[in-house]
Amino acid sequence: MNYNWNWHVLLQEPYLQWLISGVQWTFQVAIAAWILAFSVGSVIGVMRTLPHRGLQIIAASYVELFRNIPLLVQIFLWYFVFPEIVPESFSKWLKRDMPNPEFITAAWALGLYTASRVAEQVRAGITSVAVGLAKAAYASGLSVVQCYRYILLPIAYRLVLPPLTSEFLTIFKNSSLALTIGVLELTAQSQQITEYTFQGFEAFTVATIIYVLIALLVTLIMAQLERTLKVPGFNSAERSS
Amino acid sequence: MTEFDIGVIIDSLPFLWQGLMLSFSLTFLAIIGGIVFGTILALMRVSGLPLLSISAAAYTNLLRSVPLILVIFWFYFLVPLIIGEAIGSYYSALIAFIIFESAYYAEIIRAGIHSVDKEQTSAAKASGLNYWQIQRFVVLPQAFRNMIPILLTQAIILFQDTSLVFVVSLRDFMTTASIVAKTEGRLVEMYTFAALVYFIICFAGSLCVRRLQKRITV
Amino acid sequence: MISLEGVSKKFGDFRVLNQCSTTVERGEVVVICGPSGSGKSTLIKCINGLEPVDQGTIIVSGSDVTDPVTNLTRLRSRIGMVFQHFELYPHMSVLDNICLAQEKVLKRNRRESVEKAEFLLTRVGLADQIRKYPRQLSGGQQQRVAIARALATDPVAMLFDEPTSALDPEMINEVLDVMIELANEGMTMIVVTHEMGFARRVANRVVFMDQGSILEDRPTEEFFNQPQTERAQDFLSRILPH
Numbered sequence: 001m002n003y004n005w006n007w008h009v010l011l012q013e014p015y016l017q018w019l020i021s022g023v024q025w026t027f028q029v030a031i032a033a034w035i036l037a038f039s040v041g042s043v044i045g046v047m048r049t050l051p052h053r054g055l056q057i058i059a060a061s062y063v064e065l066f067r068n069i070p071l072l073v074q075i076f077l078w079y080f081v082f083p084e085i086v087p088e089s090f091s092k093w094l095k096r097d098m099p100n101p102e103f104i105t106a107a108w109a110l111g112l113y114t115a116s117r118v119a120e121q122v123r124a125g126i127t128s129v130a131v132g133l134a135k136a137a138y139a140s141g142l143s144v145v146q147c148y149r150y151i152l153l154p155i156a157y158r159l160v161l162p163p164l165t166s167e168f169l170t171i172f173k174n175s176s177l178a179l180t181i182g183v184l185e186l187t188a189q190s191q192q193i194t195e196y197t198f199q200g201f202e203a204f205t206v207a208t209i210i211y212v213l214i215a216l217l218v219t220l221i222m223a224q225l226e227r228t229l230k231v232p233g234f235n236s237a238e239r240s241s
Numbered sequence: 242m243t244e245f246d247i248g249v250i251i252d253s254l255p256f257l258w259q260g261l262m263l264s265f266s267l268t269f270l271a272i273i274g275g276i277v278f279g280t281i282l283a284l285m286r287v288s289g290l291p292l293l294s295i296s297a298a299a300y301t302n303l304l305r306s307v308p309l310i311l312v313i314f315w316f317y318f319l320v321p322l323i324i325g326e327a328i329g330s331y332y333s334a335l336i337a338f339i340i341f342e343s344a345y346y347a348e349i350i351r352a353g354i355h356s357v358d359k360e361q362t363s364a365a366k367a368s369g370l371n372y373w374q375i376q377r378f379v380v381l382p383q384a385f386r387n388m389i390p391i392l393l394t395q396a397i398i399l400f401q402d403t404s405l406v407f408v409v410s411l412r413d414f415m416t417t418a419s420i421v422a423k424t425e426g427r428l429v430e431m432y433t434f435a436a437l438v439y440f441i442i443c444f445a446g447s448l449c450v451r452r453l454q455k456r457i458t459v
Numbered sequence: 460m461i462s463l464e465g466v467s468k469k470f471g472d473f474r475v476l477n478q479c480s481t482t483v484e485r486g487e488v489v490v491i492c493g494p495s496g497s498g499k500s501t502l503i504k505c506i507n508g509l510e511p512v513d514q515g516t517i518i519v520s521g522s523d524v525t526d527p528v529t530n531l532t533r534l535r536s537r538i539g540m541v542f543q544h545f546e547l548y549p550h551m552s553v554l555d556n557i558c559l560a561q562e563k564v565l566k567r568n569r570r571e572s573v574e575k576a577e578f579l580l581t582r583v584g585l586a587d588q589i590r591k592y593p594r595q596l597s598g599g600q601q602q603r604v605a606i607a608r609a610l611a612t613d614p615v616a617m618l619f620d621e622p623t624s625a626l627d628p629e630m631i632n633e634v635l636d637v638m639i640e641l642a643n644e645g646m647t648m649i650v651v652t653h654e655m656g657f658a659r660r661v662a663n664r665v666v667f668m669d670q671g672s673i674l675e676d677r678p679t680e681e682f683f684n685q686p687q688t689e690r691a692q693d694f695l696s697r698i699l700p701h
Binding site for chain 1: 440
């Protein structure tokens, strides 16, 4: 195998700056998308557990729609198709005046896609909280909102912290899809460096290491979070009877 | 907004069909490769031999930490270099998919192996079967049966993942739709159509899995 | 035929087995009993090497189970084992359950294995269930199939680990009847059980264990009429009124 090794190239400008910029964009897309995903996902997840048939159907449809279309296609729909089907003035704004259109579209699409997965986790968490607990809450006079706010959600979120952590990590990985509409995040930059320097091995290795570090970081943060939120005698492996 | 032109979709159907066939073939081969390697990895992981189990764990954790696009870029770059000649995007992509998906299948199968009652292994051991016979006749058949719904769901995810070969311009369904979109200037029609096709296939798939799940859970 | 000599075992700091020694002659039926946690299940699992021992020797039919050189898979085919929860393979029919070890361990051909399976199933009274799957059978039927499965490899001895403890009361007798017949035919048997009626009927000896040690090892009638240790007396007084 003929290959000229040259790790130093990664420390030279502009390549080093490219990598740093790539990491920044990865974080920005991932975190923006997560904020959207967590909030929308929680709402949809709760909707699926409410005793209202109409809301359940809307929420279920949302989940089915966003789960059965590949993320790449969804990004393209939001970037290429959406601006064409909205009223003229909004369309013009989207195409010309919106700042950072690639970033916003990518974060938006990724956020809504991940929301459907978060919704399923939240739903699973809520339904595994004992029915008896909810009944006790209602019997003591709590309203539905109060029951969710004080009983169901606090327990549900603790129960699904592990899969939610997994979703958070996945969003970092999926942020790489933003490159398809021009966001120069980490993966894109490593590919770009390869195209310029032909040092693909070095470039991709650094990108790989950074993603692994991100994964470790996320796992550590979440482990800490789990410890902070821990209720004595109650862990995610226990099921209330 | 200009008229929605169904004609462009109909005219490009043969071309799109080829792309879809490539998506399917990639999916199918990656599933087989993924399950085969995934099973090997899972067995390594539960083998109890530190060298095997740590290697398998390292591999699985590494591949589950990185984006699929990066893995595709890796192999698109690496495979021709190793083999010494340009091998074509299809095989580079296929290898990338098998390597990537096997890490996910490994975790599923490992959970499946753990879901088989430990005493089943004891009973098989007590009758004189050796390790490989126990895995082949008693543990793995039950592990797979338990995991069929999840294995199938992962297959549907894999099918969606194949759309990412777009980044290396391999002509799968998504890429062909995109090519038509750009050359005919009909982005709305083509991407909407692509979304519709993917949705129908994946939704139908998930309905089948759900029905299968109901039949299995006695 | 089977001899245990100074068998000891620890799980971490906890001593599970403490210097257990006993012998079982060909054709003998030995019942092992004792309170839960006494180590009786662990002891019986050591005999065919399912559980490793820390100290001591176990010899079965001339082969040393505790010797790392011994080919355990071959030895195990000569010892039959029946488990508390039957452990039939749920994804195989009754027939395949009984044929698996015959074909893969003893290398018998299909025809021989099926003949043997049919013969054994008739013996335990379940010939008509041969094509069924374990989930379609009752607990008592499953356990009888398990006994047939263990007998299929023509073992020289049979080990039973609480064979009736997981059964509903009305099914216990159908299994015990099979075991009694087996004993009367001269099979060497070691049975961990609480069924004292069975013990009195066919056991030659009773081994009483408590906290990992063998406290008593005596002929059946002697044990029941005159238990020597306080623990044994205590145990019998609590279990016999049933």
